[in-house]
Amino acid sequence: MNHTKVAVIGSLNMDIVVETPRHPQVGETLLGDRVRFIPGGKGANQAVAAARLGAKALMIGAVGDDAFGQELLSALERDGVDVTGVKRLSGTATGIASIYVSEGDNSIVAVPGANGQVQPEDIDRNAEKLEQADIVLLQLETPVETALYAARKAKELGKTVVLNPAPAQPLPEELFRCADFVTPNRTELSGYTGIAADGNTLGAAMRRLQELGAANVVTTLGAGGSAYLDENGEVRLAMGHPVPVVDTTGAGDCFNAALAVSIAQGRSLREAVEYAALASALAVTKFGAQAGMPTEEEVRLFAAERA
Template sequence: MTQPNLLVIGSLNMDIVVQTARYPLVGETITGENVHFIPGGKGANQAIAAARLGAETAMIGAVGQDAFGENLLHSLEKEGVDVSGIKQVAGVATGVASIYIAEGDNSIVVVPGANNRLEFADIDRNEALLRQADIVLLQLEIPEETVLYAASKAKIFGKTVVLNPAPAKPIPDELFQLADYITPNRTELGRYTGMETDGSSLGFAMQRMKEIGEAHIVTTLGSAGSAYIADDGSIQTIPGHKVPVVDTTGAGDCYNAGLAISIATGRSLEEAVNFASLVSALAVTKFGAQAGMPTIAEVRAFEAERNKTGADQA
């Protein structure tokens, strides 16, 4: 099978991860258990996930000329990601995400920093990376106008565009119309459509999002798995996998990388969703967004064990 070529255009952040037994109440001070400084950002997470899953991976993004920026670049290079498209911006701090982990889940506050300096010129300057990519993977932690411009150029070159519309924010319908695949989680789906996403309402909300741009819609549902709209218009659900949860940070990013790689290798949407479900399940079994990204060997072993034992899904 030909090695897929994936281009990620997105954010790089230093994650400052604080572990606590519980979340503090408003106005309350509690004592945390641990603090870690971990390379992150949705774009960088997806790039490292893709590289570990066997894709030839490049990234376009921006960091500051500071220690955090150097650390992030080193982290990507160590995993074999092409960082030639990442610029270092003078006088601007590298993006930071403050992540609080408690009770098996997380909450996140992001300060974009240099991510907000990714501009049209940066996309143009790295046109060669766009031309060689099979798939372009985008998120929304960089300026939305830059995301729109990147998607437009990708389509000019005939590339498949996967849009992970996170974090949810007001964006023009044109961006949805440029995407070939859109991957909101349940909360993001509700915000973009203004509809309920529980129970039978999920399918109606997914159909509403499809009407905006006619893209393939895949919705992640956390531990419940994921859902997608099949070619016949039906809503199909893939259950999640039962695994010991250590850290959910980055699971969605891993899912998107797995989905994009599967699509690039010519798998059907059903096969791609199943593969993405496997890789994201493994991601939550380790601490740290990037550290938790599984290798393709780990995924194959996990899949083989599931098939051998007939392990239940969630």
Template sequence: MNQRPKIVVIGSLNMDLVVKAVRAPKRGETVLGEEIHFIPGGKGANQAIGLARLGAETTMIGAVGSDAFGVELMKALQADGVNTSTVKVLNSEATGVASILLAEGDNSIVVVPGANAQCLPEDLDRYEGIISEADLVLLQLEIPLVTVEYAIKLARKHGTPVMLNPAPAQSLSQDLLSQVDYLTPNRSELALLAKMAEESAIDQGIQRLLELGVSCCVTTLGAEGVAFMELGTSTLANISGYMVPVVDTTGAGDAFNAGLAFALAQKKSIREAAEFAVKVSALAVTKFGAQGGMPSLAEVEAYFRRAVDEENRHLK
């Protein structure tokens, strides 16, 4: 393995309130749940832990409240070796919360930002040195957009590559998109950003984003895998997903982004990085909880080595 890559994650920290039910309620309906769990989450924190477990030297920039949820989120990050000295702790705001319903093998999520809304551009100025020394900066959209924009400008000032996971979905300016090295939308986020119908062809949506200045667009397609295209190419590349026993899909996208960022920060090609990220996300959904499901590098290598061995045995 290459020297540990240095990655800065700038994003959200939430406490996930996860409710399991047989099915989702219809409008105006009440259904009985089976379980409730309080699990550290937030796209930023999830991806930071995913990176740390894979072996990256990871720094988390964000904000939490000084309440019990904030304390737990910081402990969870620290337990996996994430640098949290750059996380702002606020007395005036509650920690962000995500309410997650798991039903019928899928999830639906409502996020209350709380302290995440106070992750501000001026906070980043204090950590410009860390950003300048990083191999990659990873961002999402659960913090103020003005902070995301400022983070991208700071990273580009120092030549640090930028990966943006544009979730939750929202429209983004061409100026912002043109400064992103790696954009990782899912199918619906791709449609919104490209201003196209969701049923439009994936390659048309990706091509549109490249025309807007994105250097490389990697679109996640759930169980189908991923599709990607780089600026200057006209051929869509596809990587198939893996058939695995699904326990919880909540952290699949975050695991994918962690895997992709980790491999790219190691200077792997986009194809190599995407192939690795698909493996990381496949393994993540076999466990419960977004952060709990994040695998280590050793786990990823061992799992897929066994899968290859079993396939070879079947072929004999």
């Protein structure tokens, strides 16, 4: 049995997903096709993905005392995620994300709500979960100071830290130094380094992030797959897998969770990136961030088909 444990410190949102024939322009009103209320949030998405990929996911975060908060906790519990590290805040709204989906692509506006009140003391209160974990997975939909505090704590405990630096925002270099793996997408990488992450300059941007303190850099490239730096600082590519795209929401979260689970299981960086590419390809073939997360068995079968 797989006893890998992944501690996920991050956001829980209710995704309000509006399907539209196209994305609206500024000042324009469109009639949408459909609206759905779907559990999401980068942290919760990654916890579900890790659980479905065979790990024990330990979630640390916050929700409000509203109906959305209870629904999010119930959804995590159905996937076997340990939610005892999620606090419920009286008089505070649960975080939400308004997601517009058109032709398989999406744009998102998130309102943090309770996610903005995840504090360093919450990390201390759940120190036992960090001690139990094989790897710690962080994102930036909770306060940066809390992510930094969690990363410090994890390193003090000798844990491997994966930082998904999204959404992009100013970060202290110490946070990069505390991360064993930093996983920006192309746009985030350009923002953090000031170097266009395209073509021949991709490697320069990734190496610049290492100079800022990241031990290992993995960059997601959308349909183009992903890239990582080998031990010599050279760019290695992991190709994407062409699949019918239904919804790209949560694909990056699936990639990060699969990468973290793989690393915790002792796979090499190349093997972990290739596994994450398989998992995230499957994630876009279903609607909804958490609903689309594949199981360990589904990834195994998909890999066999691609072999």
